[in-house]
Amino acid sequence: MSTAAVAQLQAEVNRLRHELSTVKAHEQSPESGEQIFVGQYLVERLVQLGVTKMFGVPGDFNLGFLDFVEDHPKIDWVGNCNELNAAYAADGYARVKETSLGVVLTTFGVGELSAINGIAGAFSEHVPVLHIVGVPSTSQQKNKPMLHHTLGDGRFDAYYRAAEQVTISAASLESKDTAAAQIDRILTDCLVMARPVYLMLPTDLAYERIPSYRLKTPINSNPPDNDPDVEQFALDEIVKLVQEADEDVIILADACAIRHGVKQEIAELVKRTGFPVYAAPMGKTAVDESYERYGGIYVGSISHPDIKEKVESAKLILSIGALKSDFNTGNFTYHIPASRTIELHSDHIRVQFAMFPGIGMKRLLPKLTTRLQPFHEGAKQISVPPFVFPVPQEDNDIISQSWLWPRMGQFFRPKDIIVAETGTSSFGVLEVPFPRGAVFVSQILWGSIGWTVGSTLGAALAGVDLGYKRTILFIGDGSLQLTVQELSVMMRSGVKPIIFVLNNKGYTIERYLHGMERKYNDISNWKWTQLLDTLGGQEGKNCLSYLVRNKSELSTLLDDPTFAAADKIQLVEMLMDPRDAPNALKRQAELSGKTNRYVAELPSGVGEAV
Incomplete structure (x- = not known):
């Protein structure tokens, strides 16, 4: 029997065991006949699983359910600037809060499709995320009117089918009689298999009343027993x-x-x-x-x-x-x-x-x-070379990649959450020894640039719950331009990450993969130190911004106890050479370039512009 078939069988066994437990609990306490709305049931289950934040964007098909979220004293709504960023945030939250899951709420069609890239990344990298989608009522799905947010051809299940490609389990709630069991099933799959799941919640069904007795039987997130x-x-x-x-x-x-x-x-x-x-x-x-x-x-x-x-x-x-x-x-x-x-x-x-x-x-x-x-x-007789990365002595004051990362290693502390964007940051920080209890957050397999901004928001909020001291983000100027809006949500949510922006005038990892001098790897140069103030902060009050041009300025900042205390959100723009990159990235790009074979495919005599 294949691994997939065994996993499917084990999931079904888990479901049946859970159903048996709920039946036994109800038989032992038949007096627990309290009624609860389906939407409330879902929120209570999430709270039981340690979820304290829900990310997303409001839309007309999820607004009624959002009332249950906002009214619950143990879960907070974190409204994001767009659904993609919300999915990224739920991913980052789940990575740091390892025993729980991330949750993102979108509306039907336009909202959920915007989030699907973030859900796909969580699937790729084995991150437990619940994607709740507020959808038209059960009667509308049956009668198929030409509603807004539909494709106009009566296919109300088109987005469900798309979601099935990037989730481990999915449920379209159709009846109040089965809603609670369906919710329990996908939550169990999400936690046990550590991958995203998808839930369609119709507007009318969210307000149907069901018995609450199932809540007395906890979701079992333990893996199946081995033979x-x-x-x-x-x-x-x-x-x-x-x-x-x-x-x-x-x-x-x-x-x-x-x-x-x-x-x-x-x-x-x-x-x-x-x-x-x-x-x-x-x-x-x-x-x-x-x-x-x-x-x-x-x-x-x-x-x-x-x-x-x-x-x-x-x-x-x-x-x-x-x-x-x-x-x-x-x-x-x-x-x-x-x-x-x-x-x-x-x-x-x-x-x-x-x-x-x-x-x-x-x-x-x-x-x-x-x-x-x-x-x-x-x-213990087998020797292990010490894992160290000393700061090199260089005869210039330029912030080089070879100097930056070991110098940052001296800045890191126990219980830091360190987030590194795909590219120079994720490659550069790999060789830096982290202190005890520090957590590394990066998306090396899926590699969606800009992912770290939303992820930093989610990671920082999870870090507050778990007692982590600081959240530190390293991101290039090109990546930050994709998802920069979430800096405003960070300030509104009260988290205080330190954001190091590597200003190297574009996509350095892409330059090394192909097109070192091509214009498609260039970007507009923003006024980075004015961003926090523009996006709702008050410079000097609840946010601080810095420009560092050389090693001396950066070291002075890193050694400043006030800066290191991270009691405000802080953005540091670092001016760096566009052609400089960590050695590991250069070697990886060389290997990837050979695999892609761009040069070999060019017609004879055709090369890059010089």
């Missing part, structure tokens, strides 16, 4: 391979270790076994980067030579939560054969060439830790 016999066999095989490797084993953590909630299990595994541990770019901060046995970021052929040698020479690699995309693997240059690899995933594991569908890492890891603990003495 004990298969799990035991797999554990035996893994232990046998570790023995054959003479304990020369490394652990490689990746994105799904974070998304599927096994950071604590990994921490226990690395502590009790002593095996060296590394991370892929999307797995940065899956492991405490101050841990003495942590060796840094492995990105295939573009890794630091010491890291590359240690990972690729190990006799056995225990890979946890891998997402083997191009930018996450150095353009697929992992030199790790399957014969030396054990892969643990949320819904299956692979031991060399053998696949075990339905055996999830969440339940397997504690047992694996117990079985591997006896190898600790041998494992």
Whole structure:
């Protein structure tokens, strides 16, 4: 049976178990006959799951439901400037609030289609987001009048079909009798599978009354149980391979270790076994980067030579939560054969060439830790080069990429949320060791430029809930122009991120991929230090803006305790060379350029303008 088929079967088993639990609870307390609106039921479920913020844009088909949101004392409505930014914000919120989910509310058609890029990114990167869509009434959907926001051809399910491509589960509520069960089903799928789900909420159904007794049975977000016999066999095989490797084993953590909630299990595994541990770019901060046995970021052929040698020479690699995309693997240059690899995933594991569908890492890891603990003495003899990134001594005062990122490393503190935009920022910050408890937020697989602005809003709001100290965003001038409006929502919401704008006059990552001197990679130069004031702030009161031209000015600012305290939203424009980029980005761009083969496809004699 395929992994997808096993996952579908497990989801159905989970649903049936939940239904059985609700029936038993109702039988034990039949007096709980309180009635509740369907819309209220949905809000109460979200509050139970720890959701404190809902993002989105009001529209005529969701306004009635919004009353339930605004009237609830434990959830806040965060109105965004557009639906795409709202989806980005829900994504960022879910990434930081790892035990909960992000929620975005849009209206039918025009609103939901604007959000779909953000939902697709969450699907791509395994982020649990609920997309609620206020839709026409059940009678209108049945009779199919030519309503506004429709395509004018009677297809009221067209957007539902589009959403199915980028969600793990979807529901179109059609009856009050099944509404609560449908809501519970998609919320369970969202949390267990860590991917977006979609809910159509008709205007009339939001105000239908239903019994509230189901709320007494919590949503079960735990993964399904593993088959004990298969799990035991797999554990035996893994232990046998570790023995054959003479304990020369490394652990490689990746994105799904974070998304599927096994950071604590990994921490226990690395502590009790002593095996060296590394991370892929999307797995940065899956492991405490101050841990003495942590060796840094492995990105295939573009890794630091010491890291590359240690990972690729190990006799056995225990890979946890891998997402083997191009930018996450150095353009697929992992030199790790399957014969030396054990892969643990949320819904299956692979031991060399053998696949075990339905055996999830969440339940397997504690047992694996117990079985591997006896190898600790041998494992700790394996050396791990220190993960450091010293600030280089350069004979100029230009803010270079090689100087900027290690210097920023000195600015970071424990419990910082550090958000890096696709491009120079996400590549530059990879090699910087983060302090204990810091969280890295980036979108390396989907790579939608401008994503970090909305995501920073969501991440910062989640950070307030969880006690994080600061949220810090690194973004290029080109990316910021796509989604800059959300800076106004940050100020209205009271969050106080520090925003470093790398002003390098356009799309530097694109320049390195293709067209270094082409005009299509240029942008308009905005008056960046006037943005916060323009978008609703009061410069000097609730926001501050800075322009730094060189290393000295930037270092002075970073060393300023008032600036570092982050008690206001702050924007720092840094003037940088358009042709400068982190070394990792240059190497990745060279590999991607060969894959794209733009130059090879040009007619003879045709080249770039000079």
